[in-house]
Amino acid sequence: MQRFYEVMFIVRPDVADEELDKLIAGLEQTVTGGGGRVRSTEKLGRRKLAYLVRKFSEGNYVLLTIDADGPLVAELERRLRVSEPVIKFITVRMDEEDKRLAKIKAIRATRKKLSAIPPEPVPAPAEVAPAAEAATPASA
Numbered sequence: 001m002q003r004f005y006e007v008m009f010i011v012r013p014d015v016a017d018e019e020l021d022k023l024i025a026g027l028e029q030t031v032t033g034g035g036g037r038v039r040s041t042e043k044l045g046r047r048k049l050a051y052l053v054r055k056f057s058e059g060n061y062v063l064l065t066i067d068a069d070g071p072l073v074a075e076l077e078r079r080l081r082v083s084e085p086v087i088k089f090i091t092v093r094m095d096e097e098d099k100r101l102a103k104i105k106a107i108r109a110t111r112k113k114l115s116a117i118p119p120e121p122v123p124a125p126a127e128v129a130p131a132a133e134a135a136t137p138a139s140a
Contacts, residue, residue: 002036002067004098009080009089010059013046023085024062030076036068054087065094 007027011020020043028038044061053059068076073091080089 001069003069003093004039004095005066005068005073006092006094007064007066007073007076007080007089008092009062009064009086010049010053011062011085012054012056012087013058013060015060015085019085020060020062023083024064027064027076027079030079031064031066031068031072034068034072034075036066036072039065039067041065056087059087 011023015023024041024043028041031038040063042063044063046058046060048058049056066073066076077089077091080086
């Protein structure tokens with residue numbers, strides 16, 4: 001069963017662009033060779049890390065979006081783990097996330113928006129009867 005995944009990994013900042021392209025091509029080959037499909041590959045560029053990872057404060061971010069099954073994703077993660085230039089990676093199953101977002105959107109669609117409801121007319125304040133004012137005893 002094919003599922004939709006996002007695989008983000010961070011490559012050491014001292015890796016040359018040619019080596020990075022070769023690494024990405026190898027990972028894409030792993031996915032396609034295992035019966036999966038690569039939807040897209042994005043090089044997000046060099047960014048500062050939130051904390052030191054293997055003594056690096058920066059890294060090149062790469063995002064792969066793939067359709068694959070569980071064993072293929074496990075193999076891809078194994079290759080990322082043993083690859084020397086990769087300092088960190090994460091895999092997220094996005095079909096579950098899409099399902100959750102669709103459920104939230106459906107719930108929001110059933111609610112009535114307060115801005116769409118016309119405001120109720122405010123009743124005019126009742127006038128005070130002059131007889132009521134005269135009925136109050138005057139203190140002298």
